[in-house]
Amino acid sequence: MIYKGLIKKYAAYLPITKATPSLTLLEGNTPLIKAINLSKKYGVSIYFKYEGLNPTGSFKDRGMVVAVAKAIEEGSNHIICASTGNTSASAAAYAARANIKCSVIIPSGKIAYGKLAQALIYGANVIAVDGNFDEALDIVKTLADKYPITLVNSINPYRLQGQKTSSFEIVDDLGDSPDYLCLPVGNAGNITAYWMGFNEYLYKHKCTSLPTVYGFQAKGSCPIVENRIFTHPETIATAIRIGNPVNWDNANKVAKQSKGDITAITDEKIVEAYKLLALTEGIFAEPASCISLAGILQKIQLGEIKKGSTVVGILTGNGLKDPDSAINNIKKVESIACDEKKIKEIIFNE
Numbered sequence: 608m609i610y611k612g613l614i615k616k617y618a619a620y621l622p623i624t625k626a627t628p629s630l631t632l633l634e635g636n637t638p639l640i641k642a643i644n645l646s647k648k649y650g651v652s653i654y655f656k657y658e659g660l661n662p663t664g665s666f667k668d669r670g671m672v673v674a675v676a677k678a679i680e681e682g683s684n685h686i687i688c689a690s691t692g693n694t695s696a697s698a699a700a701y702a703a704r705a706n707i708k709c710s711v712i713i714p715s716g717k718i719a720y721g722k723l724a725q726a727l728i729y730g731a732n733v734i735a736v737d738g739n740f741d742e743a744l745d746i747v748k749t750l751a752d753k754y755p756i757t758l759v760n761s762i763n764p765y766r767l768q769g770q771k772t773s774s775f776e777i778v779d780d781l782g783d784s785p786d787y788l789c790l791p792v793g794n795a796g797n798i799t800a801y802w803m804g805f806n807e808y809l810y811k812h813k814c815t816s817l818p819t820v821y822g823f824q825a826k827g828s829c830p831i832v833e834n835r836i837f838t839h840p841e842t843i844a845t846a847i848r849i850g851n852p853v854n855w856d857n858a859n860k861v862a863k864q865s866k867g868d869i870t871a872i873t874d875e876k877i878v879e880a881y882k883l884l885a886l887t888e889g890i891f892a893e894p895a896s897c898i899s900l901a902g903i904l905q906k907i908q909l910g911e912i913k914k915g916s917t918v919v920g921i922l923t924g925n926g927l928k929d930p931d932s933a934i935n936n937i938k939k940v941e942s943i944a945c946d947e948k949k950i951k952e953i954i955f956n957e
């Protein structure tokens with residue numbers, strides 16, 4: 608059957624009515640890629656859900672398509688969000704598609720270049736503020752309360768509804784839930800949405816079990832792990848540079864109910880995993896996404912992920928989003944004379 612987008616495919620599971628406009632950029636339907644080399648090395652079946660192949664390069668499209676469709680259904684013609692990057696790229700794209708206005712507030716200087724380029728090229732009204740994400744979100748909430756403009760951050764419940772469809776796809780592909788689900792945690796919307804998705808599928812007898820969920824925060828930005836607000840969160844993984852997560856309580860509930868946990872990973876380990884994923888599996892994901900692999904490796908080492916089990920790591924965003932992180936973490940390329948002998952020497956001596 609021809610794929611017609613997430614709202615059509617999972618209409619029975621979404622808060623969709625006859626009045627909901629059909630909106631899609633053919634988001635979702637992303638590949639579950641087996642990590643053949645890493646699976647062999649560790650004796651664990653490791654799969655990556657490559658959400659970086661969504662239309663704007665991150666999982667945010669799953670929730671945004673539903674949030675924007677519902678905003679239009681409810682008569683809105685202007686959406687707003689605060690964003691570390693991917694939410695703004697996604698909101699801007701769907702607003703363009705639906706011919707409505709989009710305003711995005713970003714923390715200045717802390718946004719990956721590809722994401723900023725996207726918000727601008729899709730025509731959003733981009734406002735950079737001297738402040739962090741949490742401060743930007745406070746302003747956006749106030750504006751949405753006072754004026755006729757729809758908030759599309761993950762406080763908007765339709766976002767999580769759309770995002771839960773990734774769990775459905777994983778079960779549809781594997782035939783059941785994996786033993787473990789590993790993913791980055793920023794505002795903790797995604798971890799909440801995945802848990803919702805697996806539970807709904809269990810209830811509908813589409814799967815027979817639920818995964819143990821391991822969420823990961825960056826060490827310099829781990830409010831849930833340390834149970835305190837981070838007023839100055841810092842990490843190379845800018846997509847999860849969140850000091851006061853919106854879905855904080857939900858994240859703890861998921862960890863508890865699934866017998867998993869939320870732990871912290873250093874930037875050093877994130878960068879190692881970022882390079883390892885590309886080098887060993889040919890998959891380029893942005894730093895925040897690679898915390899999934901760093902976390903999987905840590906859990907294997909601790910014996911918490913058992914040999915012979917099945918693990919799914921969520922790769923939330925595409926590596927091309929953040930070219931600076933790649934360039935800054937690999938060997939510099941120096942140019943030399945365009946000479947056959949010299950080039951031959953280098954190629955065969957590497």
Ligand SMILES: *Cc1c(COP(=O)(O)O)cnc(C)c1O
Pocket residue numbers: 665666667693694761791792793794795796797798846847893895896923924925
């Ligand atoms: C938004 C985002 C996250 C964090 O998701 P939350 O729902 O905020 O926990 C992780 N990785 C990427 C690439 C993102 O864009």
